[in-house]
Amino acid sequence: MSHRREFWDARYAQEDWAYGTEPNRFLRAVLTELRPTGSALFPAEGEGRNAVFAAQSGLSVTAVDVSGEGRQKALRLARERGVRIHYRVADFGDLEFPPAAFDLIALIFAHFPQDRRREYHRRLAQLLAPGGALVLEGFSRDHRGHQRTNPTAGGPPDPALLFDEETIRTDFGSLLVDRLSTEVVELDEGRYHRGAASVVRLVARCPDRPDTRTHPTPGRIR
Numbered sequence: 001m002s003h004r005r006e007f008w009d010a011r012y013a014q015e016d017w018a019y020g021t022e023p024n025r026f027l028r029a030v031l032t033e034l035r036p037t038g039s040a041l042f043p044a045e046g047e048g049r050n051a052v053f054a055a056q057s058g059l060s061v062t063a064v065d066v067s068g069e070g071r072q073k074a075l076r077l078a079r080e081r082g083v084r085i086h087y088r089v090a091d092f093g094d095l096e097f098p099p100a101a102f103d104l105i106a107l108i109f110a111h112f113p114q115d116r117r118r119e120y121h122r123r124l125a126q127l128l129a130p131g132g133a134l135v136l137e138g139f140s141r142d143h144r145g146h147q148r149t150n151p152t153a154g155g156p157p158d159p160a161l162l163f164d165e166e167t168i169r170t171d172f173g174s175l176l177v178d179r180l181s182t183e184v185v186e187l188d189e190g191r192y193h194r195g196a197a198s199v200v201r202l203v204a205r206c207p208d209r210p211d212t213r214t215h216p217t218p219g220r221i222r
Helices: 002-012 025-034 049-056 068-081 114-126 143-149 165-171
Strands: 039-042 060-065 086-089 102-108 128-139 176-189 193-205
Touching: 002 068, 025 049, 025 102, 025 128, 025 193, 039 049, 049 060, 049 068, 049 102, 060 068, 068 086, 114 128, 114 165, 143 193, 165 176, 165 193
Parallel strands: 039 060, 039 102, 060 086, 102 128
Antiparallel strands: 128 193, 176 193
């Protein structure tokens, strides 16, 4: 984990925000429509733009990231926006939370190491309270083409870390899928997410009853 921490600390130590201060557009749209209440978890949150937006929306927010530099930027942004967030510097796998502890979990460009991804995703599903929502946007396997033609397209350089719909559906198999799609979007998020990008988007809910099976339904959020 030390290599990852050093990489992100170096990126977040710069004066400006690497990915901007405004929330991810998909997350904004989902929160605006669903209007969740209660507690929210943001793993791999970086400089805090999404966690701060959630706090501005009235949620009690816990953010996690390996970068101490990211935490400093996130707390600074929270102060500037007049909200508070709880931010823990750690690898998600080193933390323990009670089951069903969160009403919202947001994974925005959170690409965990390949050997831990499935375990982490399944653990996150278990942390969702009945009726709670999980929101994910991450780079898809099709994104490699955009990376080759646009140096600011962003995304992991290792193609093994990219997503496809089947992987996401399997990882979050205990949840009810409201939306799962692969889309080409135009990113405008700081210096490192600019231009066309291929992303996988997921909105899923924890069933109210533990025996409810996962099933895909048409997406509503655009």
